[in-house]
Amino acid sequence: MNILVISHMYPSDVNPVSGIFVYEQVMALRQQGCKVVVVSPVPFVPVFFELLNDKWKLIKNLPLKSNMNGVEIYRPRYFSLIKNLLFGFSGIFMFLAVKKIVLSISKIFDFDLIHAHTIIPDGYVAFKLSKYFDKPCVCTMHGSDINLYPGYGRISLAMTKKVIFGADQMISVSNFLKIKAEAIARPKNSIKVVYNGCDQKEFVFDLRSRILKRRELNIPVESRVLIFTGGLQKTKGIFELLGSFSSLFKQFSQAHLIIVGNGNDVKRVMKILSMEDMKNNVHLVGRQPYNKIPCFLSAGDIFVLPSYSEGLPVSVIEAMACSRPVIATRVGGIPEIVKDKETGMLVEPENVESLTKAILYLINNEQECAKMGSSGRKIVESGFSWEKSAERLTAVYADILKEAR
Incomplete structure (x- = not known):
């Protein structure tokens, strides 16, 4: 054809x-x-x-x-x-x-x-x-x-x-x-x-990439790391994520957040970070070559996407392929792949409290994180x-x- x-x-x-x-x-x-x-x-x-x-x-x-x-x-x-x-x-x-x-x-x-x-x-x-x-x-x-x-x-x-x-x-x-x-x-x-x-051969958890990327970003091996990949714009929930991480940082000073991407609100994001104590623990790395995304996902522990609306984001599929548990909003087609309490956690959009609660739960339950990540990989392998x-x-x-x- x-x-x-x-x-x-x-x-x-x-x-x-x-x-x-x-x-x-x-x-x-x-x-x-x-x-x-x-x-x-x-x-x-x-x-x-x-x-x-x-x-x-x-x-x-x-x-x-x-x-x-x-x-x-x-x-x-x-x-x-x-x-x-x-x-x-x-x-x-x-x-x-x-x-x-x-x-x-x-x-x-x-x-x-x-x-x-x-x-x-x-x-x-x-x-x-x-x-x-x-x-x-x-x-x-x-x-x-x-x-x-x-x-x-x-x-x-x-x-x-x-x-x-x-x-x-x-x-x-x-x-x-x-x-x-x-x-x-x-x-x-x-x-x-x-x-x-997604390319399941490229998007897979890699321990060596995790170690090297954390070393490059000066993130301690034992730290719990959140990762976001996507456009830096309000509708992706980036400001709710920053608000949630600000609350989280007060309880877990060793927590880190990696933000991969660029967008219309990048200057506003940078301004917020310049006024916060957490700025040294938030890694704003900008837009990255596509073949480097699996390395960043491997460096993280929990993938977070608090969007206001979606179709079915490829970024979620990629994170699950890398065996990362996903915290995402219950919008669009996300619930069709992210199974609440099985491959991640679903939260309400524009709700910092709900988002923070989900992040805290997974940070405090490493075994649950690993189990969800493994289940997510299996779902991706089955049809994505x-x-x-x-x-x-x-x-x-x-x-x-x-x-x-």
């Missing part, structure tokens, strides 16, 4: 971990025998934006065409709108930019179907392209496209409904998102759930690999192509 993937989320020099789950899925599809070409639209950067910071300059300098591990990637520029009442129009502007490049691609790559990631703007683009090229359209929803974007105004909601109703097949990364999407619009076919995965994800996807593709004949 020849698959054209549309995803604004895809690794690049600007952000090597952006849409890493899309990249991993593409690689797994190739292992299943699929040929894949990726179109990853990039915002158009006005000249004066380059003066604001280096990020915009890097975006502007991204090549229009490149090859990553055997996959051709096209990055057409489109006029991007901020995520407010006008966000719904982004799909229209993206389609106008993508259509031209896909016309060129179609002359050298006879794709069988189009697979978009996120409902808007990418799903809308795929929907329009499917009509133009008379090819089936598949769209995967990941989280924000259902949890947040429909609330950005009537246009965003209308676009979301159009894609859910019009796509030949909607795919969800969790049952939670499936149910929520079906409440917004009736899909053409029943929504399929295809879980994300990229190979299984690709197998399910190719089965979905085959069904859609059979219907289209």
Whole structure:
């Protein structure tokens, strides 16, 4: 099968971990025998934006065409709108930019179907392209496209409904998102759930990595260490985590917190840490190369993700693959993989007291931590690999192509 993937989320020099789950899925599809070409639209950067910071300059300098591990990637520029009442129009502007490049691609790559990631703007683009090229359209929803974007105004909601109703097949990364999407619009076919995965050979607990990473961060071997990986933004619960750790630190001065990631609220996080006694025990290491994440997870004892909303975060799957017990909020698809009191603990979002109580329980019960971590690894091994994800996807593709004949 020849698959054209549309995803604004895809690794690049600007952000090597952006849409890493899309990249991993593409690689797994190739292992299943699929040929894949990726179109990853990039915002158009006005000249004066380059003066604001280096990020915009890097975006502007991204090549229009490149090859990553055997996959051709096209990055057409489109006029991007901020995520407010006008966000719904982004799909229209993206389609106008993508259509031209896909016309060129179609002359050298006879794709069988189009697979978009996120409902808007990418799903809308795929929907329009499917009509133009008379090819089936598949769209995967990941989280924000259902949890947040429909609330950005009537246009965003209308676009979301159009894609859910019009796509030949909607795919969800969790049952939670499936149910929520079906409440917004009736899909053409029943929504399929295809879980994300992780590389279980790379994401595994490693004692040597644990020792070396703790030594590098100046964390004593006997310390109890929490770890967070993700975007540094309010909706990821980063401020609840800092508040909880501040309380925890007063009781356990040997406790440490590793924060891996970057985001819009990084300066606020740094400001909070500069005023707290715990600052020497909080290790803000920034965004890290993806292949280094298992080392950081191995260095930690407990993975914490107090998000306000989620689809089914890959970071949780990765932590469980590394045999780390998970403390996470009871939101989105998280309860579908984190079994309360079995593979970790579920807490309520925006609740520092509940979060602190769960952390204290696991810090005081090392044997329970080990048991939960082991159970989590078994769950990941049972059904959360990229190979299984690709197998399910190719089965979905085959069904859609059979219907289209």
